[in-house]
Amino acid sequence: MQQRIPNFMSSPELSYSEKVSQATSFVRQQTDSVPRVAIILGTGLGKLATHITPELTLPYAEIPHFPQSTALSHQGQLVVGTLEEITVVAMQGRFHLYEGYPLADAVLPVHVMQSLGADILVVSNASGGVNPKYAGGDIMVMSSHINLMFRQNHQLSNASLIAPALEQPGTLLYDQDLIELALQTGRDQDFAIHEGCYVSLTGPNYETRSEYRMVRKIGGDVVGMSTVPEVLTAHSLNMRVLALSAVTNVAKPNVLTETTAEEVVDIARLAEPKLTAIVTNLLRTL
Ligand code: HPA
Numbered sequence: 511m512q513q514r515i516p517n518f519m520s521s522p523e524l525s526y527s528e529k530v531s532q533a534t535s536f537v538r539q540q541t542d543s544v545p546r547v548a549i550i551l552g553t554g555l556g557k558l559a560t561h562i563t564p565e566l567t568l569p570y571a572e573i574p575h576f577p578q579s580t581a582l583s584h585q586g587q588l589v590v591g592t593l594e595e596i597t598v599v600a601m602q603g604r605f606h607l608y609e610g611y612p613l614a615d616a617v618l619p620v621h622v623m624q625s626l627g628a629d630i631l632v633v634s635n636a637s638g639g640v641n642p643k644y645a646g647g648d649i650m651v652m653s654s655h656i657n658l659m660f661r662q663n664h665q666l667s668n669a670s671l672i673a674p675a676l677e678q679p680g681t682l683l684y685d686q687d688l689i690e691l692a693l694q695t696g697r698d699q700d701f702a703i704h705e706g707c708y709v710s711l712t713g714p715n716y717e718t719r720s721e722y723r724m725v726r727k728i729g730g731d732v733v734g735m736s737t738v739p740e741v742l743t744a745h746s747l748n749m750r751v752l753a754l755s756a757v758t759n760v761a762k763p764n765v766l767t768e769t770t771a772e773e774v775v776d777i778a779r780l781a782e783p784k785l786t787a788i789v790t791n792l793l794r795t796l
Contacts, residue, residue, distance in 0.1 A: 548623035552635035554778025608714035637732035639760035652753035706731030756781035
């Protein structure tokens with residue numbers, strides 16, 4: 511039986527890079543496999559991981575410095591294995607700022623997956639559509655975002671905890687070739703797929719009718735509460751990024767209906783095979 515290192519999230523004496531390195535070593539001790547692609551599975555999308563032939567599955571609670579996943583339908587485990595003969599590392603469940611995590615903690619797994627070897631990040635989420643041409647179950651490939659979620663030091667009481675990667679944000683964050691590849695998969699397999707702009711809000715509430723109107727007015731196609739921190743981190747670690755949004759509810763601000771977390775999970779699950787098709791196609795090109 512492998513000896514488990516205790517999870518010491520509250521280790522302010524360690525530098526950020528020491529935490530990343532301890533978490534990476536913990537995984538490394540248990541597998542020699544070097545993942546090429548990192549996958550973050552958002553709300554209702556965790557099932558994609560079941561297509562991976564697993565070599566190693568680690569609950570977040572066992573990985574040093576990993577936060578715990580509390581959000582609905584987020585399983586909270588890291589899976590290393592193969593999909594389409596490519597080694598991947600997947601997060602079944604992610605960390606949201608609305609759960610109370612400091613930004614640096616929420617993006618630590620991205621550093622760890624990059625340090626394990628991944629140079630592509632595929633990140634997914636469930637979102638609310640504000641583009642009236644979108645329908646529940648559609649996929650939107652993110653080609654841009656508007657970050658209304660945090661500024662550089664939001665939620666950071668201790669400046670030394672700032673994730674180093676976020677100190678050097680880029681501007682062309684989303685890989686154009688990967689966007690094209692995703693769109694082509696949608697066309698080939700005949701499902702509705704769009705390219706658009708994701709607006710990130712901190713949440714935790716789904717938006718009010720005024721917020722949905724604002725999101726549309728400022729140029730958003732969908733709105734959600736995640737993804738931007740991971741994208742910024744991955745980009746500044748020189749990873750190529752593909753971000754896929756499963757549209758679960760389409761907001762009609764004038765006749766707004768209640769959105770429930772259960773409904774979001776159910777519709778995201780319906781979109782999951784489309785996501786799997788895109789990821790599988792991408793891996794075949796590597
Ligand atoms: N707003 C924010 N996040 C979401 C939504 C929404 O309407 N639907 C799914 N995730």
